[in-house]
Amino acid sequence: MAILIDATRQVLIQGITGREGIARTRLMKDYGTRVIGGVTPGRGGSEVEGIPVFDTVREAWDKVGTIDVSVIFVPAPLVKNAALEAIDAGIKLLVLVPDRVPIYDVLEITEAAERANARFIGPNTLGVLSPGKGVLGMMGGQAASARDWFFPGSVGITSRSGGMTSSTAYYLAQAGIGASTLVHVGGDAVVGTPHAEVLKLFQQDDETRLVVMFGEIGTSQEEAAADLMASGGFTKPLVVYIGGKAAKSGTRFSHAGAIIEGGRGTHEGKVARLRECGAYIADSFADIPRITREVLDKLPTVHPVSKPPKRAKTDDLHWTTAVTQIKSNEIRLRGYRVDELMGSITFSQAIYLALTGELPSATIGQLLDAIFVSSIDHGVTPPSTLAARTAASTGAPYNAAIAAGLLSINQHHGGAIEDSLRLILSALESAEAQNQSLETAAASLVVAYQNEGKRLPGFGHRVHTADPRTARLLGMADALGIAGQGVAMLRAIEAAYAELSGRRLPVNVDGAIAALLIDMKLPPELANTFFMMARLPGLVAQVHEEKTRQRPMRAIHPTDHEYDGPEAR
Numbered sequence: 001m002a003i004l005i006d007a008t009r010q011v012l013i014q015g016i017t018g019r020e021g022i023a024r025t026r027l028m029k030d031y032g033t034r035v036i037g038g039v040t041p042g043r044g045g046s047e048v049e050g051i052p053v054f055d056t057v058r059e060a061w062d063k064v065g066t067i068d069v070s071v072i073f074v075p076a077p078l079v080k081n082a083a084l085e086a087i088d089a090g091i092k093l094l095v096l097v098p099d100r101v102p103i104y105d106v107l108e109i110t111e112a113a114e115r116a117n118a119r120f121i122g123p124n125t126l127g128v129l130s131p132g133k134g135v136l137g138m139m140g141g142q143a144a145s146a147r148d149w150f151f152p153g154s155v156g157i158t159s160r161s162g163g164m165t166s167s168t169a170y171y172l173a174q175a176g177i178g179a180s181t182l183v184h185v186g187g188d189a190v191v192g193t194p195h196a197e198v199l200k201l202f203q204q205d206d207e208t209r210l211v212v213m214f215g216e217i218g219t220s221q222e223e224a225a226a227d228l229m230a231s232g233g234f235t236k237p238l239v240v241y242i243g244g245k246a247a248k249s250g251t252r253f254s255h256a257g258a259i260i261e262g263g264r265g266t267h268e269g270k271v272a273r274l275r276e277c278g279a280y281i282a283d284s285f286a287d288i289p290r291i292t293r294e295v296l297d298k299l300p301t302v303h304p305v306s307k308p309p310k311r312a313k314t315d316d317l318h319w320t321t322a323v324t325q326i327k328s329n330e331i332r333l334r335g336y337r338v339d340e341l342m343g344s345i346t347f348s349q350a351i352y353l354a355l356t357g358e359l360p361s362a363t364i365g366q367l368l369d370a371i372f373v374s375s376i377d378h379g380v381t382p383p384s385t386l387a388a389r390t391a392a393s394t395g396a397p398y399n400a401a402i403a404a405g406l407l408s409i410n411q412h413h414g415g416a417i418e419d420s421l422r423l424i425l426s427a428l429e430s431a432e433a434q435n436q437s438l439e440t441a442a443a444s445l446v447v448a449y450q451n452e453g454k455r456l457p458g459f460g461h462r463v464h465t466a467d468p469r470t471a472r473l474l475g476m477a478d479a480l481g482i483a484g485q486g487v488a489m490l491r492a493i494e495a496a497y498a499e500l501s502g503r504r505l506p507v508n509v510d511g512a513i514a515a516l517l518i519d520m521k522l523p524p525e526l527a528n529t530f531f532m533m534a535r536l537p538g539l540v541a542q543v544h545e546e547k548t549r550q551r552p553m554r555a556i557h558p559t560d561h562e563y564d565g566p567e568a569r
């Protein structure tokens, strides 16, 4: 999960044909956000970045379907009209990017949003970004930098400064800490979704384990966040930095909202109140990554699958399932309408959703696609292919021949993915339990395997010395920001082996897939099913070829066998 934006939300852009509208549409689209339309009065019928432009929000809704979010890029005096139009059309989340929106207009938008049960972020906001899932507004500037700077993880960020939202996430990422969602609440004195409201959303988000709040002097946003903690409405750890320590009463500190008036909203007052309510205070901005790491390390370890499935009682004859719900004219996979998912997400994303219950980001979908492509087929010699083709040559129907192939995927063929995944997980667990670096834990593991004379699953290949699929998968995981502890440990084990034995035992495709499944939070027991799912189309192709190109009852390797049993007796 993530808050406010993910890969499924359908996004509209008001003011799409303006200078910023065009530039940021490119950012959002390239980052994987589902931008489905834009609105500029008088420009209906045109396109921006291949996205259709409409004259009104209602027309856009009628033509492209449900709109979950509208991002507004129209000049400040026109924001009120644009926002009211979006709320009136039924959009429940707005992001108001412009600065200098008149405060009375903001109050009117607030009232309309409350009436319609809608929410808005901003005004004067850089927007919202969920790493690897989507971005609303201007956060990251361009998709390439947004991908470079941030990676997915368990820390939520809420900030009153746009630049510091990105900087906080950037410095956390440099320290190896990923983010769930970055929210810039906006720099004005009145904003639609202040810190406390963002904290309530993070409280509900399973993915977020800790929140970093970048506060400022002025307004009562930080005090409200402290009150929320005191009332038990926010119970996750909160790391806080408050800017403006040196500002004197009456001076405005950068943003319109950052001003101390009549002794209210001071730095000291905010820090004292938050500390009293249990927040971790960073005195200097540079301390945020260290404090965050220390607090995260104290939290209980989470297993790859966050929620254990509910077990049915043995005497319960009533079937329950959390996978798919069927009603008349409505099919829902893990809560999502299948007809809405169709054409919006990839098959790989749907597989992830079916298996884990969570809709993955577009980037996870891309990486899963690559995994499936990497293992789709590997010639006629693998045991599963031989089994499938042999069965097919006997006249077995497709289902039987393909099943023969699938039944041949076991510990010694395809099974290395799960073994490798468990190997990497055990090395990560021992690094954590013994407070060791990844390199030290990897070296101990390699020594233990060498002493027992065991093979390292996921390393070395009977044919390839540098499996081309491995480099591609790991390169993609780095580029997409998905490579995490799993990939780091895989590389540490490869390096430790080379160092200790004096020869290279390169990672093979099973090892690469194993590490990526860890970093995509997929459970070990499903590891080999990814190989089965990947190989299924290859087996179908092989069986089809056998049936259509070969004579039945084919003699496979007719000369390459001999009898070495007892002599005639």
Ligand SMILES: CC(C)(COP(=O)(O)OP(=O)(O)OC[C@H]1O[C@@H](n2cnc3c(N)ncnc32)[C@H](O)[C@@H]1OP(=O)(O)O)[C@@H](O)C(=O)NCCC(=O)NCCS
Pocket: 014, 015, 016, 017, 018, 019, 020, 021, 039, 040, 041, 043, 072, 073, 074, 075, 076, 078, 081, 082, 097, 098, 099, 124, 125, 126, 162, 163, 187
């Ligand atoms: C909002 C803002 C980004 C617009 O800047 P811009 O893109 O340069 O402005 P433009 O005039 O080129 O484009 C605005 C577009 O909105 C359109 N527009 C006006 N009213 C509209 C409405 N009700 N609905 C939809 N579009 C509307 C205009 O027609 C124009 O499109 P056009 O150029 O095709 O005619 C700018 O005014 C602003 O506030 N910038 C600061 C943003 C910022 O720093 N935020 C805080 C970050 S921390």
